Amino acid sequence: MAPFLVNHELDKYIQLWTYAHQKPQSLIIPGEKLAIEASRLKELNQYAVDKILVCERPEMVDFFVANRFHMEQKCLVMTAGGYPFQETDLLFEKLRGLAKLAIFVLHDASLKGVKLPVYLRKQAPWVSKQAQVIDLGLSAEHASKLEDYWHHQTSPAAPDDTDYPEWLQHYKVHLAVIPPLQLLNRVGRMLNMYAQQRDASSSFESSFETDDALAVLAWSNLGGAGDNDGDGDFG
Amino acid sequence: MASLSLLWKKQSDRPEQVKRVGRVRPRIAGSWGISIAPIRDCLFLNPETSLVVEWEQCWLDDQAIVSEAQWLGLLKAGRLADVLGAFALAWRQTPESLLLATDALGERSLFYAQHGPGLVFASSLELLLKSGLFESRLQPLALARYLTYAYVPGQETLFKGLLELEPGCLLRVSDSGLQKTAYWHLPGYQGAPVKTETEYKQDLRLGLVRAMHRRLPDGAIHASLSGGIDSSLVVALAKQLRPEVYTYSLSFGDAYRHELPFSQAVAEHCQTQHQVLTFAPQEILANLDRAMACLGNPIGDPLTVPNFLLFQEVSSRSSVLFNGEGGDPNFGGPKNLAMLLADLYSQEPEAKGVLEQIYLHSYRKCFSDLAEMLRPQLWQAIKGQLAAELSPWFRSDAYDSLINRLMAINVIFKGSHHILYKVNHLSEPFGVSPASPLFDRELTELAFGIPPELKLKGVCEKYILKEAVRDLLPDSIIDRPKSGMMVPVEHWFKPGGPLHKLAKKRLAQLEHWDIFEPAYLKRLMKWELGGYQPRHGAKVWILLALESWLRAYDAKL
Numbered sequence: 001m002a003p004f005l006v007n008h009e010l011d012k013y014i015q016l017w018t019y020a021h022q023k024p025q026s027l028i029i030p031g032e033k034l035a036i037e038a039s040r041l042k043e044l045n046q047y048a049v050d051k052i053l054v055c056e057r058p059e060m061v062d063f064f065v066a067n068r069f070h071m072e073q074k075c076l077v078m079t080a081g082g083y084p085f086q087e088t089d090l091l092f093e094k095l096r097g098l099a100k101l102a103i104f105v106l107h108d109a110s111l112k113g114v115k116l117p118v119y120l121r122k123q124a125p126w127v128s129k130q131a132q133v134i135d136l137g138l139s140a141e142h143a144s145k146l147e148d149y150w151h152h153q154t155s156p157a158a159p160d161d162t163d164y165p166e167w168l169q170h171y172k173v174h175l176a177v178i179p180p181l182q183l184l185n186r187v188g189r190m191l192n193m194y195a196q197q198r199d200a201s202s203s204f205e206s207s208f209e210t211d212d213a214l215a216v217l218a219w220s221n222l223g224g225a226g227d228n229d230g231d232g233d234f235g
Numbered sequence: 236m237a238s239l240s241l242l243w244k245k246q247s248d249r250p251e252q253v254k255r256v257g258r259v260r261p262r263i264a265g266s267w268g269i270s271i272a273p274i275r276d277c278l279f280l281n282p283e284t285s286l287v288v289e290w291e292q293c294w295l296d297d298q299a300i301v302s303e304a305q306w307l308g309l310l311k312a313g314r315l316a317d318v319l320g321a322f323a324l325a326w327r328q329t330p331e332s333l334l335l336a337t338d339a340l341g342e343r344s345l346f347y348a349q350h351g352p353g354l355v356f357a358s359s360l361e362l363l364l365k366s367g368l369f370e371s372r373l374q375p376l377a378l379a380r381y382l383t384y385a386y387v388p389g390q391e392t393l394f395k396g397l398l399e400l401e402p403g404c405l406l407r408v409s410d411s412g413l414q415k416t417a418y419w420h421l422p423g424y425q426g427a428p429v430k431t432e433t434e435y436k437q438d439l440r441l442g443l444v445r446a447m448h449r450r451l452p453d454g455a456i457h458a459s460l461s462g463g464i465d466s467s468l469v470v471a472l473a474k475q476l477r478p479e480v481y482t483y484s485l486s487f488g489d490a491y492r493h494e495l496p497f498s499q500a501v502a503e504h505c506q507t508q509h510q511v512l513t514f515a516p517q518e519i520l521a522n523l524d525r526a527m528a529c530l531g532n533p534i535g536d537p538l539t540v541p542n543f544l545l546f547q548e549v550s551s552r553s554s555v556l557f558n559g560e561g562g563d564p565n566f567g568g569p570k571n572l573a574m575l576l577a578d579l580y581s582q583e584p585e586a587k588g589v590l591e592q593i594y595l596h597s598y599r600k601c602f603s604d605l606a607e608m609l610r611p612q613l614w615q616a617i618k619g620q621l622a623a624e625l626s627p628w629f630r631s632d633a634y635d636s637l638i639n640r641l642m643a644i645n646v647i648f649k650g651s652h653h654i655l656y657k658v659n660h661l662s663e664p665f666g667v668s669p670a671s672p673l674f675d676r677e678l679t680e681l682a683f684g685i686p687p688e689l690k691l692k693g694v695c696e697k698y699i700l701k702e703a704v705r706d707l708l709p710d711s712i713i714d715r716p717k718s719g720m721m722v723p724v725e726h727w728f729k730p731g732g733p734l735h736k737l738a739k740k741r742l743a744q745l746e747h748w749d750i751f752e753p754a755y756l757k758r759l760m761k762w763e764l765g766g767y768q769p770r771h772g773a774k775v776w777i778l779l780a781l782e783s784w785l786r787a788y789d790a791k792l
Contacts, residue, residue, distance in 0.1 A: 034582065043637055047575060048693035067767045068596065071577045074694075084580070184767040195716065 028066045030059060033086040045090065048098055051075040051191060056107035056116055058083045060175065067184055073191050075104075080116060080124055092126035099130035102194055106187065109138035110172035136190060143173040285327035286310070289343065289358065291668050292450050293320030310334075315405070316418045319449065319676050321659075321668075323358055332409035339419040339676045341402035341651030342659060346531065348397045354408050356400075359660070360392055360531035364788065369397060371790045376617045378750065379609070382601040385535035385777050386653035389624050392532050393790065399532070402651045419676075421643050422683040423633030432699075435685050439678075439703040446675035447472050450555070455479035457549055458557035460509070462497025464701060464713060465559030465673055471707035472672075473557060474505040482507040483549065485541045487514055491723035497712060504709055512548060514541055516727045516734050523783045530660050533784035534653060535600070535777035537722035543661045550665035560654045561674030564645035565682040566697040567690030570597050571638050578637055590629045590637075591622030594644070601774055604764070608755045613792075638687035650674060724772030729762055738775050745782050748792055 017024065053075055055061045061084055064070065064077045082088035095101065103120055107113030117135040120127050127133070151172065175183070286307055293300040295309055295318050309315065310326055321342030326334045335356055337345050347356035350368045357363040364371055377391040390398050400406055403419035430438070447469070456473040460466045460482040473480045482505075484498040495511060502509035519540045526543035527533060549556050563569065577593040595602045602621070606614055628644045658669035672678070682690075685699055692698035701713050727734040739760045745751050756778075758764055762771050784790070 034580065043575060044579060046636075046688045047572065047638075047691050049572070049576070050694045065580050068577070069767070070580055071573045071593075071597070072768060074572045074576060076576070077580075181765070181767065188767070 026066070028059075028062050030062060034084045045094060048094070049074065049076050050098070050100055051102040051104065051194070052095070053077045053187065053191075054080055054103055054105045054116070054120060056080075056105075056113050056175070060106065063180065064184070064187075067180075069184060069188065073188060075191065080120060082126075088126075095126040096128050099128050101128065101131040102198075103127065103131055103133045104136055104187070104191060104194075105133060106136045106175065107138065108172055108175050109140060109143035109168070111168050113172070113175075114139060114168065134190075134194070136187060138173055138175055140168055143168075143171070286324065288322060288324035288326075290320060290322035290324075291342070292670075293318055293322055294449055295319070325356065328407075332407060335400055335406040335408070336404070336418065337400055337402055339403040340646070340674055340679060341655045342671070342674075344531070344656060344659065345400040346392065346397055347400060347406065349413070354413070360394065360397060360788070361528075363397055364394075369394070371788050372396075373748075373750075373790050373792050375613055375792075376620055378613075379605055379617045379621060381533060381535065381781065382605060382608070382777060383595050383621060384598050384648070384653070385600050385773075386649070386656070387532040388648040388652045393784075394788075399652075402647075421633075421646060422680050423631075424639050424683055424687070425633075425635045428686040428689075432689060432702075435689060435699055436703050438681060439685070439699060442675075442678045442681045443468070443472055443672065443703065444475075446672035446678045447476055449675065450557070450670035450672055451476060452553065452555040452670075455481060455553070456557060457481045457483070457553040457555065458507075459483050459485075459545060459559070460498045460501060460507075461485070461559070462494040462499075462501060462712070463559065464697060464708075464715070465562030467497075467501040467559070467708055467712050468562075468700070468704040469557050469559045469672060470501060470505050470507060471704060474507065475707070480505065480507040481552070482509045483545060484509070484511045485514065485545065486511050487516065487519075487723055491726060492721055494721075497715065500709065501712055504712075512541075512545060514544060516723075518544075519722075519727075520734055520737060520779075523779060524787060526661060527780055527783040528787040529664055530657070530784070532652070532656070533780050534657050535780045536653065536657065537724050537773070537776045539657060539661065539780065541722065542657065546662045546665045546667045546669075550667050554666060555668045555670050556662065557670045557672065558658060559673060560658060560671045561650065561679075562697060562700060564642060564650045564654070565673060565679055566700040567638060567642065567687065568645070569696055570645065571641050571691050572694065572696070573597055574641055575637060588622050588626070591625040594625055594629075594641075595621060599768070599770060599773070600777060603766075604755070604774070608751055610749060610752060613750060636687045638691055639683070642683070642687075642690075646679060722776075724776045725770075726772070728760075728772045728775040730760075735760070738779055741782050742775070742778055745778065745785075748785055748790075750792060751778075 014024070014027065051073070053064060053069070053073075055064065055077065056079070058079055061077050061079055065084070069075075070077045078085065082091060085091055105117045105120060107116045117133050121133045151174070178186075286303055288303060288306050290300065290306070295305070295314065300306065300309075300318070300320070306324065307326075309318065310324075310328075315336060318338070321338050323337045323343040323345045324335070325345075326336075328334045333354070335345055335347065337343050344358060345356055346358070346360050346363050347354055348363060348369055355363060355366050355368055357366075363369065372395040373393055374391060374395045377387055377393045380389075380391070381387050381393065387393060390401050392399055400415075401417075403417055405416050405418050407414045407416070428435075454477075456477045456479070458466065458470050458473055458480065460470050461484065470480060470482055482498070482502050484495060484502075486493055486495055498511075499509065501507075522540050522544060526540045529543070530539075546556060574590075574593060574597055577597070578590060581589050581593070583589060601608060606618075609617075625644065628640055628647070631640055631643070634640045634643065655669075655671060655674060658671065662669045689699040690697060695701070705713055726732055728738045729735060742756050742760060745756065746753060759771060759774060759778075764771060764774075
């Protein structure tokens with residue numbers, strides 16, 4: 001198993017660095033929940049999004065937002081519970097009314113993580129029946145290609161987890177094993193692929209959820225600088 | 236269209252300092268001298284009217300303005316604010332005062348600079364510099380703005396002391412100095428809709444047709460056609476007004492992503508005579524110097540050279556080329572949703588400068604790189620100053636929504652100083668007039684009176700514009716997502732790309748100006764900037780355009 005750097009150790013190194021130099025400029029500080037003011041809620045209610053990236057954990061949301069992923073992709077980024085937004089009633093009401101919403105889900109390869117897309121499809125109060133939930137991983141299939149990065153599950157398996165692969169009962173792979181730039185680029189590419197296929201084909205909704213998501217996140221080489229294509233300004 | 240360069244001196248000064256500029260026929264009347272460089276129409280000071288005006292398709296009270304006498308009449312009647320169309324003028328209102336003005340949206344340009352007690356002004360920066368009265372010294376803050384926006388917004392130029400008269404403004408020059416006032420303002424928008432959606436749609440359709448009519452040439456219509464909604468609707472409207480319509484699309488080769496199937500579909504639907512102009516990457520770079528030399532202020536949009544070559548191509552066939560520019564700023568283009576989302580995720584959007592910073596990022600050019608891109612002393616001199624000119628717009632009480640504030644900024648900044656500026660200056664050498672009906676002033680005023688939720692409706696951008704012309708085009712064109720005309724700069728300039736070596740060589744020349752950190756330029760050309768969406772190709776183009784411009788104008792830091 002590869003050595004992991006746990007959060008409190010990382011914090012210690014950052015403190016040392018800050019003492020010797022200064023606080024790293026682009027360090028992501030865990031965000032406080034955003035209180036959306038009434039005027040902004042009003043604007044939100046007037047307009048819409050057609051895609052959301054749902055991350056399993058708040059720190060993943062912070063990471064994507066800090067890199068302006070929401071702006072580049074014109075999508076919401078949040079957890080299933082609505083983080084980083086403090087007031088979620090109006091937001092959820094708005095989302096419930098968006099029938100053509102595409103919900104991309106990003107999570108660890110863990111029992112808790114792989115349940116997230118299922119929760120969103122079947123139980124999440126803000127997801128309409130017509131919305132499409134697209135599981136980006138990490139899935140059990142991804143994890144099998146990332147064997148050096150497994151570590152033990154911290155919570156025991158629940159009784160209804162028997163459908164999941166055996167190893168998920170014992171191990172998990174944290175999404176953070178993917179280098180940040182690759183994660184941004186590949187999730188971004190995923191959303192672009194979705195948009196292109198949706199625009200090109202009316203049968204997209206039935207055909208998209210095949211191996212496309214796996215193709216995006218299942219790579220064997222975690223090195224490299226990632227994909228750099230980009231277009232011009234927003235117009 | 237013509238260029239004019241004039242030097243005005245105060246009553247008490249002697250006129251012998253008047254410089255001859257370009258193809259000049261200088262006239263000296265009384266205490267002030269005027270030099271004019273005609274490009275197509277001859278524009279001379281009329282000794283009887285003390286007026287020089289260059290105009291294109293101007294209208295007052297639904298009547299075309301066809302003579303200088305009409306201009307003099309409307310100026311004396313104080314009716315400049317009622318004129319629709321493209322113009323730049325200088326009027327010696329009294330023996331002691333001179334008045335300069337350009338049209339409301341920036342279809343024409345006027346540059347000026349104070350020189351001692353006098354004032355020099357011209358329709359191009361080149362002519363202003365040719366007076367020999369000014370040094371071509373770079374203005375660092377304007378340079379940073381260029382790198383951020385890929386154009387130079389506001390009244391500044393890249394040269395110290397040389398200014399551009401902002402659209403919709405009057406500059407009065409007299410013994411008491413310079414006084415600038417706005418004779419036209421973008422309409423505000425507050426409150427609830429006053430009409431039904433159908434009524435707004437009908438008004439808009441009528442406005443579009445009127446905007447087309449005001450620009451109609453004699454005979455056939457020639458128009459650029461990208462296949463996007465804006466140029467397509469202009470072509471569709473053109474076909475309603477003239478049986479003979481010629482359309483032109485740009486291509487950079489089949490190897491790159493393009494929109495030719497869409498433009499072809501529109502051409503077939505509208506039954507136009509369609510032509511695809513294909514440009515090799517080497518041809519684009521070979522013409523960069525010619526295009527940049529026309530511009531005055533540089534523009535770092537990769538479409539600049541293809542646009543330039545298109546005007547050249549069309550010039551033998553028509554004196555007017557229609558385009559679809561203006562649809563995005565006026566009707567809720569793609570910047571708006573991104574900005575709304577960025578605003579939503581801001582911890583303190585009301586805090587000073589937050590929205591301004593987001594807006595600067597939204598251009599997706601070099602704003603994030605400036606600290607490492609520029610020489611430290613240069614960066615320290617301009618750091619923190621870039622957002623200041625945006626603040627009045629983001630704090631404006633004239634609008635009650637971010638969408639309308641953004642639209643106002645986009646019209647005033649990008650519309651005037653990039654879109655209209657570009658087509659005006661690139662077309663001028665070829666004697667072609669750019670016709671931008673979607674940037675018609677009356678249409679802009681109409682657009683600002685439409686509720687913002689009918690422009691960006693849900694996720695549908697430019698909703699009301701699309702609905703206003705839905706009967707003219709196939710749904711596949713109306714409902715297709717925004718793509719934008721893509722110039723494959725990422726592919727051209729990346730290591731191994733067809734223009735990589737040439738670009739690297741040219742960017743190395745930038746070291747002469749001591750503006751940029753050499754280490755940054757090396758990382759850029761190695762495609763090693765890092766970060767999410769570094770957009771190397773777009774940045775290379777911005778710098779190539781600047782390098783070309785610096786040489787053309789012999790500019791110095």
